Amino acid sequence: MRQCIRIIAMTCIITLLAFGQAPAAVPQYRLEFLSSTELADNALNIWLDTFVEEEAGRILAVLDDRIKDPEILAKAREKLETMPIDEIRLVASLCDRVSAAKEAPRADIAFSLVTALIVLS
Numbered sequence: 812m813r814q815c816i817r818i819i820a821m822t823c824i825i826t827l828l829a830f831g832q833a834p835a836a837v838p839q840y841r842l843e844f845l846s847s848t849e850l851a852d853n854a855l856n857i858w859l860d861t862f863v864e865e866e867a868g869r870i871l872a873v874l875d876d877r878i879k880d881p882e883i884l885a886k887a888r889e890k891l892e893t894m895p896i897d898e899i900r901l902v903a904s905l906c907d908r909v910s911a912a913k914e915a916p917r918a919d920i921a922f923s924l925v926t927a928l929i930v931l932s
Contacts, residue, residue: 866900867903869906869910870891870899873909873910893932894932901928
C-alpha cells in the first residue's frame with residue numbers, strides 16, 4: 812500500500828514539474844548550460860588558482876623561515892600576487908632547493924635568486 816502511494820505521489824510531482832505547476836514545497840532548479848569552451852575555461856581557472864596557491868604556499872614557507880621583518884614579508888606577499896605564473900613556478904622551484912639544502916652555500920645562492928626575482932618582478 813505504501814509503495815502504491817509513493818508511486819502516485821511521485822507521478823503527480825513529476826507531471827506537475829513537467830508542466831511548470833509544481834507546488835511551492837518542491838524546489839525548482841534552474842539549470843544553466845555552459846558551452847564546452849566556457850566549461851574548459853572555468854576548469855582551467857580553478858586548476859590554475861589551486862596551483863598558484865600551492866606554489867605560493869611553498870614560497871611563503873621559505874620566506875617566513877629566512878626573513879624576520881614583517882614589513883618585507885608583507886611586500887613579498889603583495890609581489891607574489893602580481894607575478895606571472897611562469898615566474899611563480901621558477902621561484903617555487905628555487906625555494907624547493909633552498910629548503911632541501913638548508914644551510915649549504917647553494918641554498919644561499921638560490922635564496923638570493925629568489926629575492927632578486929621577487930624584487931624585480
